[in-house]
Amino acid sequence: MKIPPSEIKKIAIFRALQLGDMLCIIPAIRALRHAYPKAQITLLGLPWGKSFTERFDQYFDNFIHFPGYPGLPEQELDKAVFTNFLKQVQDEHFDLCIQMQGNGSVVNPMVELLGAKYMAGYKIEGHYAPDDGLFMTYPDQGHEIERHIRLMEFLGIESQGNELEYPLTTSDYDALDALQFDIEPKKYVCIHPGSRGSYRQWPVKYFAALADYCIDEGYKAVLTGTKEESDIIDAVISHMRHEPINTAGKTSMGAVGVLIQNAAMLISNCTGVSHIASAFKTPSIVISMDGEPQRWGPLDTRVHRTINWLQSPDFHLVFRETVELMSLAG
Template sequence: MENNIKKIAIFRALQLGDILCAMPAIKAIREFYPQAEIIFIGLAHTKPLIERFKCTDQFVAFPGYPGLPEQEFDPIGFETFVNQMREKEIDLLFQLQGNGAVVYEFLNILGAKRVVGFCQTIAQQNEDLMCYPEKLHEIDRHLALLNHLKIAYSNDEIFFSTLEQDEADFKALKSGLKPKEYICIHPGSRGKWRQWPVAYFAAIADFCKERGFEVVITGDENETDIAHELAVKMKYRPLILTGKTSLGAISHIIENAFALIANCTGVSHIAAALKTPSIIISMDGEPYRWGPKNLALHFTIDWNLNPDYKFVLRSVIEMINMNQSGLALEKPEEKERSVKKQELLH
């Protein structure tokens, strides 16, 4: 890629986990073009997330487009958006949304001199477009695109930028939580089909209480109902922080937790980035794509292949035992062998 680029736009109008998985690539773009102005085009509510990384210079809210489900299409806002982007005279636009089935219809009218990113088929692939690789982790998928575009990168680790304000937001909750003495349980996710049964989460939460941990139920304001349903099913009383935390507060809570137990959703990527041990239950059949990559700290369970509550419980027990003793989790293939030998059922 040429280095006389003055203005870059990056399009990824998706949610928390999607953005975190793309950040290693976005950081690499920033490092490869240190003098360029970089504009991020995303969903309006992700602006604070993007700004905390300091990898971009400007945020433009995406008004939606037909065929993209993340946000309702605003025709008037879209016209304003197109004019706004054309005025910026973008030199290089990165399409990081997906395989390009819909987005090039409007990206190509934003006036960028060059549009690069993913395409659907090998026949469409050229020096600017790479055929969307289906069987890669989401982090590696975007780094593969950078390789295709000959953009160097130095690190493939997911990361999360913490701010001083995060601790202040946490202290404002007056939760009384002490570092490493609590386990976060996150029962929600954006789609109900991606949610592990609440009764199982409740049983796991009760086990954590019996092991001496405070249990903290986390989630956003849209997940209040499932949080209270979980609490009702528990024998012990948890601390419910669902709907009460800012992004900064929840990141501080996860960073200082003993562990996170959750569906495969945005907070699982925060835990991965902050190196908090986790058990992640994948309900979408794509653990290879979204599960944490550091298998020494995190264990992802593909519920579609192994719908066994006792296996999850044994994994939680092993995680607690390993991290209390300062050891790492076993690799998945080792775990499969070892759990068959153990009778650690609650």
Template sequence: MRRIAVFRALQLGDMLCVVPALRALHRAAPQARITLIGLPWAREFADRFRHYIDAFMVFPGFPGLPERIPDVAALPRFLTDARMRRFDLAIQLHGSGALSNSIVALLGARRMAGFHQADGWCPDPATFLPWGEPEHEVTRYLRLMQSLGCSGDDTALEFPFEVTDRAAVAALGPLPPERRFVCIHAGARMRSRRWPAARFGQVADGLAARGWQVVLTGSIEEQAVAAEVMAQMAAPAFDLTGRTTLGSLALLVARAGLVVSNDTAVSHLAAASGTPSVIISSGGDPLRWAPLDRARHRVLYAAAGCRPCAFEACPIGHPCALGVSAERVLDAALELCGSGPVRASEMTS
């Protein structure tokens, strides 16, 4: 196989979860040219992971696929470009295959691989696995690679840094010393995935009372959420919401002594850097998305018969989020890191 396409048009956290699969693929086929097909933002992801990814194609979206509004006019040009690349293999890493298998088939690759639903189309029984029972996102796609002959079971996440990331952090101004601050990330793309901002504020105050300095992170769209957190707090905080790049955010997470966040991309950045974290899972599936290292990362959630859900906002009062108290989160943080901030050399693995 000289030319391999990988289709996964999803967000940062989803992409980080397939890094072990990409690593296994590259190690098995080091001479192959691997092209990632993803959302526009993922061009930076492909560039950062250039040790596994050789080229990038922007996916223009497709009717019925919710990740982006489809640019239907761009689809013919995209598919023509894909076919001209004459892929030997196209790997579908975009879920169960209900719609994504048809999209990958349009790329014109000589062979396809991926997952298929039990009652759905299976393009090739030799290279497609049944979607099957709930499974962790990392191990599921690593298992697919193993079925294709890629050896290895390394589930570790990673996030490579650039020199520009350090410069971007320095440009943020004076910040707390490394390992002496907690990163509080209260936002999430979907409101159903957000633990109450007021409770984040209570946890932040509890940690501040024990010597932690507090750094708030988030996107520009999450500035209102951060403002809610700060309104609840009595302690001061460094509010970096809307001011970080992808690289500087990841570096802040790596330098933090602790991360407290929703089950979102930041939780996967913490897993990639080894920074201890307490993750509150609201609406999602902890079995599928929780960090695999349960000693360094604690995932808290409340049982609810309706989870996992696909609602943007919970229509029944958000019991899965409200069922996790601020005291429970603070207790988990203190159990991980003791009564106050510690340096990396003092942390147990």
């Protein structure tokens, strides 16, 4: 390793993004934890990230809310809170801060202000990065999971595999049981028509058609989504011939995890739930609407089928993949 474990007692990870983005760094964080088993690892992230660190408490010890920064679209900058954030992080006296947000063009100057003894991460030509030998040129190709594993390897940290994880607790199973949905394991298909950004959402009529097909084949169709996605789910239902089970806004992320773990299949946009299905090896049909299926689609192409809709906008192709995958799942 470029930095021996004896020098690293406290590590900060900067990645202020959403669920799917965060799940994709878990294999890299697993390697980091293996390399520095006694270090305290703190996530600097979006407010919801606290629950993420609690779910992945085998890898993360602490959480600090990152209040935004100019040029980052995920949340509006709160200048006063940002000043307090800087002081809070500086007072932690981190031994190592790893920038895992992206290519570094926007945030590397800020990362240096965090005051860690060592700083590491990504850089690109023509933009500032600390000149300490711990910033690698951003690999603007390949899968998101592999990009972060490559960063660990650049730091001399051995990979611990590229498999995703999604830990579940007893309370997650209890939360789903309390909702008393009329379902049995492997006897239903999860349909997730929502996603952040309307440009990433497959037309609802297609989700409806596949949901009806699943019901015709003897499965129940369970529509999943947040309260904010209720309109999308209602639109799917309006196009259906059969009645699905609507769970929109009723389930915690833990309960959704249990639903996906026990489902016969997931059909979704390329979003956070597709990575949960990958973690559980639940067969899935994933519709990529952003033109980057090679970056965000599940790695196992036998269990998971990712369709690049921008390249092949053919519902019959998706239907054939669904039929084939269902035959394998059954």
